[in-house]
Amino acid sequence: MFAPQGPTFRELAVQALSSVERGYDLLAPKFDHTPFRTPASVLAPVSRVLRTLGPFDSGLDLCCGTGAGMDVLRQVCRERVTGVDISAGMLAVGRSREPVAAAAPRMEWVRADARALPFGPAFDLVVSFGAFGHFLPRERPGLFAQVHSVLRPGGRFVFPVVAPARPGSPGYWMMLAFDAAMRIRNALWRPHFVMYYRTFRLADVRAELAGAGFDVRLHALPELGRRPDGSPRCRLVVATRDRQPI
Known part of the structure; x- marks a missing residue:
């Protein structure tokens, strides 16, 4: 699973026993x-859909990490792209990867908690990749309200969602075991490290986005395959700000 340059088992263990930020x-x-x-196999289809929805002037990568989503935003935003993350270490790596003397759009890296974004309604597009497991279900309505508040009217909040693993499949048992181990870890150890794979259910998320003031549409990402029943393995959620939160 890891390249030779990746973390050792000991390094991963230390990370897992730290807070999310420190880890x-x-x-x-x-x-x-x-x-x-x-991976690029996920980023490329998202970029394809965004090109049909844009172009955009300014974009925000929510929980940007080292900047995978920033690379997507640079393809579809004309003026400015901003990455926000709680980890100063991840932001530093992302900043170091920034192209030298790059043309527009301008790139910015901001350290902040996604639950308290330090922006006004300045963005036309917000994307996020693989971060929602770090938020408990009770935190999502507030998180989505924060995203709504930093989007201009008509702005889009976009992220991919993978279909849940079929019950009884190896992927199902792996996710179940991971979430169970994480719950045991957090019951016995402080600080907590929040990362759960099975709590981000599309039906719940759609209702929470609607409650925050979004109109929600789904786009299939056929490049990522189909399930045995023919449904797409991955969909792109496109939530558009068109009204105030209820």
């Missing part, structure tokens, strides 16, 4: 050599 600070120098970074 990613420790992992940051080797993060891009792990399977945790969003």
